[in-house]
Amino acid sequence: MRHIILSALLSCAPLSVFADPLPSWTESDSKGRIIEFVAAVTDPQRPEYVTPAERIAVFDNDGTLWAEQPVYFQLIFAMDRLAQLSKDDPSILTTPVLQAAAQGDLNTIAEGGHDALIEVLNASHSGVSVDEFQSAVADWLATARHPDTDLPFDKMTYQPMAELLRYLRDEGFKTYIVSGGGVHFMRVFAEEAYGIPPEQILGTYMDTTYDSADGKPVITKADGIAFIDDKEGKPINIERTIGRRPILAGGNSDGDFAMLEWTTAGDGPRLGVLIHHTDAEREWAYDRESPIGKLVDGLDKGPEMGWVIVDMAQDWSRIYTGAN
Structure with missing residues (x-):
């Protein structure tokens, strides 16, 4: 009888009461x-x-x-995007910082601090519609892999x-x-x-x-x-x-x-x-x-x-x- 009562209680109780x-x-x-x-x-x-x-x-x-x-994933996306964009138009790499970013050179970006980071984000994130940008992010996430x-x-x-x-x-x-x-x-x-x-x-x-x-x-x-x-x-x-x-x-x-x-x-x-x-x-x-x-x-x-x-x-x- 106790088994029947316990089974009935369990069947009525929310799962969250018992599940971890x-x-x-x-x-x-x-x-x-x-x-x-x-x-x-x-x-x-x-x-x-x-x-x-x-x-x-x-x-x-x-x-x-x-x-x-090793760095914020959005920065890795920005560098990958610069590398991709510069294949079609190398002229966008107008500074040593952007050239380094397109080559995956994190040390140069780190040495440039906040100004270098903003420069990379401006070059890789601007000039496109929000829809186009988010489509590029989705494409990157579908194929990119973490380096480690x-x-x-x-x-x-x-x-x-x-x-x-x-x-x-x-x-x-x-x-x-x-x-x-x-x-x-x-x-x-x-x-x-x-x-x-x-x-x-x-x-x-x-x-x-x-x-x-x-x-x-x-x-x-x-x-x-x-x-x-x-x-x-x-x-x-x-x-x-x-x-x-x-x-x-x-x-x-x-x-x-x-x-x-x-x-x-x-x-x-x-x-x-x-x-x-x-x-x-x-x-x-x-x-x-x-x-x-x-x-x-x-x-x-x-x-x-x-x-x-x-x-x-x-x-x-x-x-x-x-x-x-």
């Missing part, structure tokens, strides 16, 4: 704190309960939802984070990307990769123009950066675009510090999650000295703010969605 919502996370303190937070804010019987409308979660992309080494892993770039998304995004949405959260990456670049793959639609992606964007081509309206990407969605720009863009302070924020570098700080400074239950890249065997290990994804303030100040510091080597049993 984060199967690629080890049974660690990080996983436990995340699940406890979600349970607290979604249970109407608990004092921490948050209404669905206020369950906003924001995440950085590079280094948080997918990998970012040989995986497609959009298969180097993190399986544990994909599970976290899905778990949050199952529990009534609305998930957003808030990244320093280009908004038109991320919108090409993010819905399929993460389940996050284009209207919930905030990022850096270039100047654009509204014109007419062959009698049809077209939005064209122009030279110049209109807004950089990084550091203090992230909470500013969240407030401007979303209009609600998130209750959960995830990042991996000091470029995300202001976003997590602003999120967790609000009233009521809040959670900041930092991904610490500690896994040199399955991914990369880097933090304080890295030119990409530098993490200093988050490590020093995050724990006292109550943030979850995820140790990738210890807390994740699997890394990429595209690899075992």
Whole structure:
């Protein structure tokens, strides 16, 4: 009789009650704190309960939802695109920086700093419609491979984070990307990769123009950066675009510090999650000295703010969605 009663209860209960919502996370303190937070804010019987409308979660992309080494993937796309464009018109490589980019010379770009990066982005991203640009990104993602892993770039998304995004949405959260990456670049793959639609992606964007081509309206990407969605720009863009302070924020570098700080400074239950890249065997290990994804303030100040510091080597049993 007890077996019959148990079977009946199981058949009526939601699957989420029994299934592990984060199967690629080890049974660690990080996983436990995340699940406890979600349970607290979604249970109407608990004092921490948050209404669905206020369950906003924001995440950085590079280094948080997918990998970012040896350089940001969008920069690799920009260099590949310059190389392709220059085959048809070598005259576009007007400076040593652009010539180096077309040859895949990262050292020269790094030496040129911010100005060199903007120069490469202007040459590779502007002068085309948004539709044409996104078509070029899609074509690149379909064929390009990471230089170290040989995986497609959009298969180097993190399986544990994909599970976290899905778990949050199952529990009534609305998930957003808030990244320093280009908004038109991320919108090409993010819905399929993460389940996050284009209207919930905030990022850096270039100047654009509204014109007419062959009698049809077209939005064209122009030279110049209109807004950089990084550091203090992230909470500013969240407030401007979303209009609600998130209750959960995830990042991996000091470029995300202001976003997590602003999120967790609000009233009521809040959670900041930092991904610490500690896994040199399955991914990369880097933090304080890295030119990409530098993490200093988050490590020093995050724990006292109550943030979850995820140790990738210890807390994740699997890394990429595209690899075992």
